[in-house]
Amino acid sequence: MKKESSKLNLQRFLPYRLTKLSGVISRSLAERYSRQFDLTIQEWRILAILGEKPGLTAREVGVLASLDKVNMSRATEKLEKSGRITRQVVAEDRRAFSLILTEDGKAVLEKIIPLASEYEDLLLEEFSPSEIEMLDGFLNRLDKRADELIPHLKKNSD
Numbered sequence: 001m002k003k004e005s006s007k008l009n010l011q012r013f014l015p016y017r018l019t020k021l022s023g024v025i026s027r028s029l030a031e032r033y034s035r036q037f038d039l040t041i042q043e044w045r046i047l048a049i050l051g052e053k054p055g056l057t058a059r060e061v062g063v064l065a066s067l068d069k070v071n072m073s074r075a076t077e078k079l080e081k082s083g084r085i086t087r088q089v090v091a092e093d094r095r096a097f098s099l100i101l102t103e104d105g106k107a108v109l110e111k112i113i114p115l116a117s118e119y120e121d122l123l124l125e126e127f128s129p130s131e132i133e134m135l136d137g138f139l140n141r142l143d144k145r146a147d148e149l150i151p152h153l154k155k156n157s158d
Contacts, residue, residue, distance in 0.1 A: 027041075032115065032119075036111075037108050037111070040075060042067055042071050042072070043075045043079055043084075047079070047105055047108065047112070048109065048116075049065055050099055051113075055088075055099070057090065058072055058099060059096075061099060082104075083104050084108060085100060087100075
């Protein structure tokens, strides 16, 4: 959206709107997961990612979960202490560790999946199947474009 004014209208500014929406959704889910499963937002993201892609390194999970090193380290440490994940040395790079869900981690994830699906269904219940497909397509395009802009933004910040 091209802006003609020098004022920023936050209610129409896409990055603000997405951040705000993401925050509301994440807090809603986190409140439920925290109470029921003693998990933070970061921890449940890690469990979900490892449920889909077991054996990723902490760095790989951090990228997929949009977590910086500090938050990733704290979350994995807590998950490991609670017995929900384990670390295994990566054969090709003995400095790296792959993260694996334990049986307890898998059991927690199995309980969370229906709750997450139910929440998603409630969020999308006023959308038709074709609108949901369109939304998914738009989000995929925005995600791809944001990735493409990273080098441009880095270059302009130097």
